Amino acid sequence: MRRPSEQCSGGRRGNRKGVETRASKIFGILSKTLASDLAADLWPLTSVSAYSTLTSLQRKRYLFVCINRRAEENPKGCCAAKDSEEVYRALKGEVAARGLAKLEARVCTSSCLDQCATGVTVLVEPDHFFYGRVTVADVPEIVDGLVKGQPVKRLVVTAGSTQWS
Numbered sequence: 574m575r576r577p578s579e580q581c582s583g584g585r586r587g588n589r590k591g592v593e594t595r596a597s598k599i600f601g602i603l604s605k606t607l608a609s610d611l612a613a614d615l616w617p618l619t620s621v622s623a624y625s626t627l628t629s630l631q632r633k634r635y636l637f638v639c640i641n642r643r644a645e646e647n648p649k650g651c652c653a654a655k656d657s658e659e660v661y662r663a664l665k666g667e668v669a670a671r672g673l674a675k676l677e678a679r680v681c682t683s684s685c686l687d688q689c690a691t692g693v694t695v696l697v698e699p700d701h702f703f704y705g706r707v708t709v710a711d712v713p714e715i716v717d718g719l720v721k722g723q724p725v726k727r728l729v730v731t732a733g734s735t736q737w738s
């Protein structure tokens with residue numbers, strides 16, 4: 574079976590020969606055999622999957638804000654019509670302003686999360702719950718909840734609460 578990096582043609586991830594070449598350049602004073610051994614040791618760190626794991630900044634939490642838009646006459650309605658794009662921008666800005674964007678939380682947009690009746694919808698992962706009826710005014714409290722590791726209970730959509738009053 575081919576290693577992921579063998580499937581790449583060139584590029585910075587290259588193949589083992591490329592790693593050997595780079596090791597030889599970096600450690601020019603080493604013998605070719607030693608450079609080859611060093612390249613073999615580095616191999617796991619230069620494969621595509623390891624490269625991706627080492628360089629990706631996986632956050633503790635991901636907040637998906639639905640920005641789905643439907644035609645005005647559609648009876649399902651949509652989050653975009655309830656200002657979800659403003660909620661998204663406010664949430665992203667607040668997370669960044671509090672220094673949480675690099676490691677703690679990433680705010681992303683989403684298409685319909687099938688919680689339209691209680692939109693604006695925000696899906697929180699990996700906790701796996703929805704916030705519903707979110708407004709820009711709720712954003713500071715939601716980010717406080719991220720810092721404390723506690724959801725804002727009044728905004729959590731629970732089973733049977735799709736028809737909140």
Ligand code: FES
Pocket residue numbers: 639640641642650651652653684685686687688689690692694
């Ligand atoms: S349109 Fe946002 S959850 Fe369906």
